[in-house]
Amino acid sequence: MQNIENKVAYITGGTKGIGFGIARVLLESGLKVAISGRNIEDVEKAKALLGSDNVLAIQSNVSNFEDEVKAVEQIVTKFGKLDVVIANAGVGKFAPVDQLSLEDWNAMIDTNLTGVFHTLKATVDQLKAHKGYYISLASLAGTNFFANGAGYNASKFGVVGFTQAAMLDLRAYDIKCTTIMPGSVTSHFNDHVPSEEDAWKIQPSDLGEMVVDLLQMNPNVLPSKIEVRPARTK
Template sequence: MKSAFVTGASKGIGFAVAQALVGEGYGVTITARNEQEVRDAAARLGENALGVVCDVRDEAAVEAAVRAHEERFRGMDLLFANAGVGKFGPVQDLSVEDWRAVIDTNLTGVFLCVRACTRLLAASRGYVMTLSSLAGKNPFAGGAAYNASKFGLNGFTEAIMLDLRPLGIKVTQIMPGSVATHFNDHTPSEADAWKIQPEDLARLTLDLLRMPERTLPSRVEVRPAQPPRR
C-alpha cells in the first residue's frame, strides 16, 4: 500500500487531499494541532487513515508523527505539506509573537517535515508537495508576515527540488489563489462558490501523482477561473 503524510489535514485543503488519496488506495497519516479534530477527521476517512496530533513548529512532535506513520504504513510515498496560518495587519502593529507563529508554521514547519520525511521518500522515490500561495509572489498591504512566509516557502521549495531530485524525489510547489476554506477563521458558504474548492486541489494532487516519472511540474499556479467583478 502506498502512503502519504498530510499536515494540517483536519479540514479544508488538507482533509480534501487526504480523502482523495484514501479513495485511491493510499494509507494516509493526517496531522493537526487539535486532538479532537484530528481524531474526528481520521475517523471520517476510515480504516486506512491515522490521525496524529502535531504542531509542525515542534521538531520533536514532527519526528514523532513521522515515526508513527512509519510504524503504521512502513514507508512513505508523498509528503503534502499543507499546515499554515495567517496573521494580518500593518507591520507596525504586527506583534513578534504573530510574526513567529506565521514564519515558524508556514516555513520552518515545512523544513522540519521535509527533513523528517526525506529518508522514507528517498526509499520510495516519492514526492514532496508544498501548499504555497499566489501571495508568495504578489505582496499586499497587511501581509508582511504571510507574504514573507510564502515567498520564503517558494524559495525553499525550489531549492529542495534541486537537493532532492538526485535522490529520485519529486518536488512541486502548489500556489493557489482564493480557496474556499476555513483559513483565518473563515466559514465557507455559498458566497465562496466562485473560489477554488478544496476538492479541486485534491484532484490536482492526484493529477500530479499520475504524471510520467520523467516529467516534473515543479511549480503550479492555480486561480479561480471567474473571479467576481469589482
C-alpha cells in the first residue's frame, strides 16, 4: 500500500458537494489540500469548515487557463509541490437541444471539458516531477445519453475520452490518470439542496474514500475508468 501522507492535492470546484467531500477525506488521510472555486468568499468559507492549517483557498475559474496557472504557482509556493490533481469543477444546464441556449452550451463545454484540459495543462509539469496522479470527475452521463442532456452529455463524454487519451500519453512519465464516473450523488449540483431524502445516493465522502484507495494502490495497477452507482435505488 502506498504511503500518501504529506502528499499535496489540488481539487477544483472544492467549495461544496463532491469536491468538498473529497477534500475532507484527503485531509483526514494526511494530505495537504488546495481547493479552488470562482468565488473567493465561498472558498474561504469552505476552508474554515474544513478546519485545518493544511488547506489553501484559491480563487480560480477553470475556464480561464491563466487562473489555473496562477493556482499552481500558489500551491507550490505554499506547499512546495503538487502530487495529486482532481478536476472536479462542473456545471449542468438541461433543456431539449432545440431550446438549449448558446450561453448554457458554452458554460458546460468551457467548464466541464475545456476546464479539465486547462487544469491538466497547468499542472502537468508538477505531475511529471512527482510521478503524480490526475483524476477527473466525469459522470455516468459520460456514457449514457438522456433527453434534455445534449450539452451535458457532450461535455462528460468528452471528459471520459480526454482523460483516457491523457492516460495513454502520460503513463510514460509514471503519471496515473483515472476518470471517475458517478451516478446519483448527494450534492449541491444544479442548485440541489441535500436532505435526508438523498441518503440512498452516493455520498461525497464515498468518492473521497475511492480517491484514497486509488492513491494507495500498487504502482503497477491503474483503474483508468471507474463507473460507480448507488448500491440500491430510492
